[in-house]
Amino acid sequence: MTVAATLLIVDDSPTTLMVLQDTFEAKGYHVVTARDGIAAVNEVTHHHPDLVISDILMPELNGYHLCRLLKNDPGTATIPIILLTNLTERHNHFWGKHAGANGYIEKSPDLAPLVAMVAKLLAEHPPQPRPAQPTPSGVDARGRLTALLDRLLYESAISNDVLRLTRLAHNIDELAREFLTFLTEVVRFNCAGLLVREGQGRYLLSLLSSAPLSSEQEASLRPLFIARIPSEERASATLRLVRHELCTTEKVECDSSTLIETLPFYDNNEEIATLILFGNPKKSRSEGMRHALETAAQRFEVVMGYVARYREVDEVKKDFVSMLVHDLRVPLTSIRGFSDVLGAEMMGPINADQSDALDKVIGSCDQMLKLIENILDISRLEAGKMPCHPEPLQFAPLCQEVVTSAAALLQQKELTASVEIEDNLPAVLADEAQICRVLNNLLGNAIKFTPQGGKIRLRARLDAEKPEMITVRLCDNGPGIPDELRHRLFGHYQQLTTSPLFRKGTGLGLAICREIVHLHGGEIWLENPEDENVGSCFSFTLPLASP
CATH class of the missing domain: 3.30.450 (Beta-Lactamase)
Known part of the structure; x- marks a missing residue:
């Protein structure tokens, strides 16, 4: 024997309830009614309807809330819900949809569309066998609503x-x-x-x-x-x-x-x-x-x-920039070459003013070519195409060589640079040329930002927490870097604006350092100096070579 589907009709208007109840009972449905959302929740708990038709504007608990409450309860989530209302604005339809309603119909004397939608939804969601006896929920409607709001608030947070x-x-x-x-x-x-x-x-x-x-x-x-x-x-x-x-x-x-x-x-x-x-x-x-x-x-x-x-999007941008710099390098190289020819007076004598102008052209070309090489290098590093040949390397001589090569710049600003390497420091596994580039970049930044007569310290020792790594620290007593700007340090084209000094350079040096260190399996970061409350201290790790 076919059991008639049970409909729960919810509306605060007695007239509307009576008309709808008569209409659907005449169609052979079993109808249960409720005058507001709170009563509807209790009816759902006790009568297990196969479909709910609800008004939206009701006291206690409106139709949107009722819909959301039922759809967020695993026990009632599959019950089809139709919102039947006088609200006709587009946003009303939007909220009904996002509350979980299966259908939205504007109230009308013609009930045929509503009857058709009920039949359609019941065909898509066939009535399920209901318990022989009502199953009390143990929780009233307000309690269930509070639990739902708590859940949604938690999910939102x-x-x-x-x-x-x-x-x-x-x-x-x-x-x-x-x-x-x-x-x-x-x-x-x-x-x-x-x-x-x-x-x-x-x-x-x-x-x-x-x-x-x-x-x-x-x-x-x-x-x-x-x-x-x-x-x-x-x-x-x-x-x-x-x-x-x-x-x-x-x-x-x-x-x-x-x-x-x-x-x-x-x-x-x-x-x-x-x-x-x-x-x-x-x-x-x-x-x-x-x-x-x-x-x-x-x-x-x-x-x-x-x-x-x-x-x-970033890859598209990088591809475009890489293509652009490749196209720029050829004419820049030609300008640089012809400037050298003119400066050497191979095409005729030049006066002092012309020589000075050519020096400026050559300097600008060199700066642009360096930027182009940096852009190409960062692209190669991030694509994993930069050649890297790690081999056992004694770190102390490398550090000393890097500092010695910067002697002229250090002397120009009367800076003191010290190299402190832990005794018997094991060899690291690294590409010498690449790590030289990292050290030169960090030392160059330290020299640039350290005031006249300042101090720079380069240290290396075994990492206390990771004995398979060494930690290298390069510290200065320059102006330091504000905490709120530190997250930008290792990004592309990042130049801090706290001082005019920060505007010098391409803004790629630290990004390249980061990629090279990562290529070696290490990490690089900025921390506060250990001995003084001024300046910056860049640290990075490198793996030890196998014994």
Whole structure:
């Protein structure tokens, strides 16, 4: 025997309720009515309707709220809802759609469209068998509404915090760090790792733990993340590791046996990031914690999609700039060459004023050619096409050579430069030419910004926390860099505006340093000087050569 579908009709007008009830009962439906949204929620709980028809403007709980409440409850989310109202503006339709309504009909004496929509929705959502006895919810309508509002407020807070990370699309290291740090506020774990695809065959692994991880622990985690890299890239992929510690405990259990969650993030069906959480598998997580993680993960996937679009636009820009500088280099080289010919008086004698003018032309050409080379180099580095041939290298002689080569510039400003290398410092695994470039760039900046008679210190020692690395620090007692500007330091074409000195240069030097250090598997950052409360101190790490 076919059971008649049950309709719940909600309206604060007794006349409208009576007309609709008579109409649908005449069509063979079983009809239940309610005069407001609160009463409707109770009727849904006790009568389990197959479809709801609701007015929007009602006391206690309006139709939008009723719709949202039912659609956010797993027990009632599948019930079709039709909003029947006198509201005719476009925004009313918009809010009805986003509240979850399956249909929206303006009130009219002609009920045929409403009857047709009810039949259509019931055909698409066939009535489900209802319990023989009413199942009390144990929670009244106001309590359910409060729970829904709490849930939506919680989701909104998480969404806002995570989606705010789009501002860091240009700095994936900082984006990963902030996301992992945010997760500590809503999810319980000992350690978390975020693997992010930076480009073809290049990956960032950002690890955050409640205490420093041992080398053995890191070694046990790496295979879990490497397994997420596509098989065709895995053998040749470069994995750059960045560590963050909260230092809240003395010891942390973090290895493959403590894995509690793996969450991949996709863009156009391609996995572009993976989050893995480690903790106590035996300790169950609350429903609230699972919901928080699910919400954060959904929003972070949106962020990573934005990052992917940002990178696509950035690649187009880089391709255009690279093409442009290639086209500029040829005429600039010709101008430079002919200026040399004129300056050497190979085409006839020149006077002092002409010679001075040619010197300025040559100087400008050299500056432009250097900028072009820097642009091409940063493009090669980011594309993984810059030649790099690491080999065992004694670091002390290299540092001394770099400082000696800058002796004239140091003397010109009466600067004192000291080199302090830890005794018996092991050899590093590095490309000498590339690391020379990093040191020369950092030293050049220090010389530029340190006042007359100032001090510069270049130091290198084994890293206390990562014994497989050395840490190099180059500090000066110049004007320093304001905290609010530090996040821009390693970006492209970044020149700080706090002093006229900052306007000199191409704005690519530190970006190139960052890419070279990353190419060697190290990190580079700015910190406050240890001994004085003035100046800047740039630090970077390099791996040791195998014994």
